[in-house]
Amino acid sequence: MRLCLISVSVVAALLTLSASAAPAQPSKTFTLASYRPPADGKADASEAFGKLFADVHAAGGGRVTIPPGMYALAGKAPIKVISNTHVTAEGAVFLLPEKLGDKARVVLFAGEDVTDFSWTGGEFRGRCFDPDKDTNTWEANANTRAILLTTLAKGKTGNLRFRDIKSDGVAGAVISVLGVSEPGSESGVANYATDVTVENCTLLNSGKFMWDYGYLWQITIWPEEHTERERAMAAKYFTTDRVRTGLRGASGDDAIRFDNATEPLPVAKTDGPKDALVFFGDTLPKNIRRGKQYFVVESEKGHIKVAETPGGKAIVFDGGFGPKAKLVHDHFRAFLALYAPLGSGPGKGAFDLVACKDVRVSGCKLSARGDTMHIQKCKNIVFSSNQILGSRMGAFFLAEYCQNATVTGNTIDGTNGSRVMSVEKSCTDVTVTGNTFRNGGRGSWINQPKNFVLSNNVFVNNTTKCERDPKRGRKTFVTGDYETYAELYFTLHQPDGKYGSVVVTGNVFATGPECGAAMTFAPNGTGVIVRDNVMAGQGKVVVDPNCNDIFIRDNIGVK
Numbered sequence: 179m180r181l182c183l184i185s186v187s188v189v190a191a192l193l194t195l196s197a198s199a200a201p202a203q204p205s206k207t208f209t210l211a212s213y214r215p216p217a218d219g220k221a222d223a224s225e226a227f228g229k230l231f232a233d234v235h236a237a238g239g240g241r242v243t244i245p246p247g248m249y250a251l252a253g254k255a256p257i258k259v260i261s262n263t264h265v266t267a268e269g270a271v272f273l274l275p276e277k278l279g280d281k282a283r284v285v286l287f288a289g290e291d292v293t294d295f296s297w298t299g300g301e302f303r304g305r306c307f308d309p310d311k312d313t314n315t316w317e318a319n320a321n322t323r324a325i326l327l328t329t330l331a332k333g334k335t336g337n338l339r340f341r342d343i344k345s346d347g348v349a350g351a352v353i354s355v356l357g358v359s360e361p362g363s364e365s366g367v368a369n370y371a372t373d374v375t376v377e378n379c380t381l382l383n384s385g386k387f388m389w390d391y392g393y394l395w396q397i398t399i400w401p402e403e404h405t406e407r408e409r410a411m412a413a414k415y416f417t418t419d420r421v422r423t424g425l426r427g428a429s430g431d432d433a434i435r436f437d438n439a440t441e442p443l444p445v446a447k448t449d450g451p452k453d454a455l456v457f458f459g460d461t462l463p464k465n466i467r468r469g470k471q472y473f474v475v476e477s478e479k480g481h482i483k484v485a486e487t488p489g490g491k492a493i494v495f496d497g498g499f500g501p502k503a504k505l506v507h508d509h510f511r512a513f514l515a516l517y518a519p520l521g522s523g524p525g526k527g528a529f530d531l532v533a534c535k536d537v538r539v540s541g542c543k544l545s546a547r548g549d550t551m552h553i554q555k556c557k558n559i560v561f562s563s564n565q566i567l568g569s570r571m572g573a574f575f576l577a578e579y580c581q582n583a584t585v586t587g588n589t590i591d592g593t594n595g596s597r598v599m600s601v602e603k604s605c606t607d608v609t610v611t612g613n614t615f616r617n618g619g620r621g622s623w624i625n626q627p628k629n630f631v632l633s634n635n636v637f638v639n640n641t642t643k644c645e646r647d648p649k650r651g652r653k654t655f656v657t658g659d660y661e662t663y664a665e666l667y668f669t670l671h672q673p674d675g676k677y678g679s680v681v682v683t684g685n686v687f688a689t690g691p692e693c694g695a696a697m698t699f700a701p702n703g704t705g706v707i708v709r710d711n712v713m714a715g716q717g718k719v720v721v722d723p724n725c726n727d728i729f730i731r732d733n734i735g736v737k
Contacts, residue, residue: 322348598619
């Protein structure tokens with residue numbers, strides 16, 4: 179009898195918790211139909227929506243019905259949403275503008291310090307830039323967000339639920355919830371948004387558009403490997419301010435002559451991407467490789483000298499430079515930072531959750547022409563039973579400084595994008611279990627974690643960016659050849675950083691033919707267990723000698 183009473187008490191407590199987690203249901207009701215909106219998908223319906231939500235605001239919230247229809251929204255100003263509001267939009271389609279120019283910014287619905295809020299149903303349609311199309315009516319850096327909820331430093335955002343929302347082609351996050359970062363701190367949170375649920379949403383081709391690392395650079399350096407349309411696109415969007423033309427240099431000389439007076443190239447201080455330059459555009463000396471990095475070791479008004487390494491011996495050229503030879507300098511800007519269009523806006527991923535606590539994302543279908551989803555500086559996270567159907571950049575993205583996350587039961591297809599999984603910058607207490615990761619471009623990146631468990635997952639050929647094919651593979655400025663990545667790699671983001679404990683157990687790694695290694699571990703890992711995994715294909719495990727307490731055994735196929 180006592181056990182029965184305890185069970186009843188537990189059930190009652192769980193029911194109470196479940197009820198409290200749902201947004202409160204306000205009593206006053208509103209319908210958009212009362213405001214006679216145009217619903218033909220052509221005339222702008224913004225005025226009717228503005229009047230509707232102004233009345234909701236005056237009433238302190240309410241139950242809002244947006245009936246089925248095609249609603250064009252110009253997005254000239256955000257429509258304000260407030261606390262104690264429950265929106266139902268089943269069958270409603272929200273159409274963003276047909277054309278958006280350079281650096282266009284649109285937010286459809288926005289609120290500040292919103293609590294007890296839910297949005298169910300509706301579809302947001304846009305025209306996110308697609309580099310595979312012959313024509314685009316939105317610029318690559320156009321930025322559109324559907325629902326944006328922000329928080330003041332001393333405000334409160336919480337008890338939010340988004341359910342059954344659809345999208346296609348929104349060029350920014352469809353759902354954005356932003357807490358408050360601590361001023362002056364990369365990792366700190368001053369004020370969390372709390373209790374955020376995203377469930378059963380289908381958000382396709384949505385999120386901030388991204389080119390991918392080196393995409394425009396590669397077309398520029400090897401134009402003959404790409405189509406006329408791709409070459410025209412690179413000519414329009416590549417960062418030309420880093421390019422120098424009119425190079426002259428004869429065989430047996432060690433100087434490259436051009437006008438270096440206006441903005442002289444600096445002598446390289448490091449071997450990092452900011453100091454790297456590459457040559458392209460025409461005939462080059464036999465001992466200079468197109469697309470491979472070199473470093474300035476002498477810089478004068480009329481010439482530079484370059485070497486294989488910073489401070490190295492200047493290269494004496496075997497042959498001369500053709501009349502159309504060029505160089506591009508600073509590969510942080512020309513290669514790495516140009517993953518996103520110049521002038522692009524915020525809103526990574528189909529949803530963008532920053533500084534949120536008690537987060538659950540479940541039952542969703544997601545794809546994007548950039549990062550597919552974005553969870554950053556969040557705490558107490560469950561990401562379960564979702565399908566990532568495609569990604570141009572990162573597929574699953576647990577970004578910087580997240581805490582206490584469980585990632586389980588998901589199917590993630592990277593579709594030759596960038597990393598199929600990123601757990602970035604000192605995330606702590608993360609469990610990734612029972613997922614399938616396939617067809618990513620640059621493997622899985624785990625960046626200086628603390629207490630990380632990777633168990634019972636399946637990884638299938640996630641290094642497709644290493645394929646020696648200009649359509650699918652990506653070349654690197656470091657070598658001028660195709661990239662090489664491991665299926666799974668642990669790195670540091672601080673020079674003296676440390677990571678651990680790490681458990682990698684019970685996983686299947688079916689690597690592709692271009693995979694550089696099954697796993698690599700950067701220095702300063704402590705307490706690492708790699709056990710009971712199956713390697714099919716590349717079985718190499720590389721551990722830096724500066725790791726401690728490493729336990730690797732009982733793995734099948736390890737070399």
